[in-house]
Amino acid sequence: MASAPYITPEGLFQLNQELSERWQRRREVVRALAAAAAEGDRSENAEYIYRKKELRELDRRIRYLQKRIPDLTVVHEPPDDTDRVFFAATIRLQTESDEQVQYRIVGPDEIDHQKGNISVDSPLARALLGKSVNDEAVIQVAGQHKQFTIVTITY
Known part of the structure; x- marks a missing residue:
């Protein structure tokens, strides 16, 4: 791909x-x-x-x-619908263990795990795209399902 x-x-x-x-x-x-x-x-x-x-x-x-x-x-401008997750969004998520994590969806050339930048092509980003606050995203990691709930979305 x-x-x-x-x-x-x-x-x-x-x-x-x-x-x-x-x-x-x-x-x-x-x-x-x-x-x-x-x-x-x-x-x-x-x-x-x-x-x-x-x-x-x-x-x-x-x-x-x-x-x-x-x-x-x-991508210079945020999308028209800033209440949903799209490219360049910064998303705060709540994990199943009630821990909060933050990621920014960027291009594959900008990945930086220390800054929380994840690729738009990553499984987590693909699961989050188009979702809104309080929506859940589920991904499979190492044979286990991980569930995240969107807490905030900013651009």
Whole structure:
């Protein structure tokens, strides 16, 4: 399944910043690679081998970002119906054990579990989409059903 093409303005800013930083890092790696190559025998040159690998990884991520960023749709405005869960909503949920947790539904390029950002493609987000306060969402995790009740929705 292809990942959702949606992103928040903050997420797009972060991706563009990452792309810029990767290009800057690439320039540094190319300089170091050229210096390592000038040292002679490349087959036993650890610095040369390491820099080649680093350059490959940088190029892979740069190519991905260059293809992904133009395909993204930035969601600037909240939906017309802010009483229901849609993309970019911040949802406070109550678990079966009466614990409260908070998540924000974002694009797959913005996932950050420490901030509570979950992908719109995740099972929990899919179960929450379109629901309102006091609605319940049930997902299956590791063979068990987990039930959540929506406490608040904000944008």
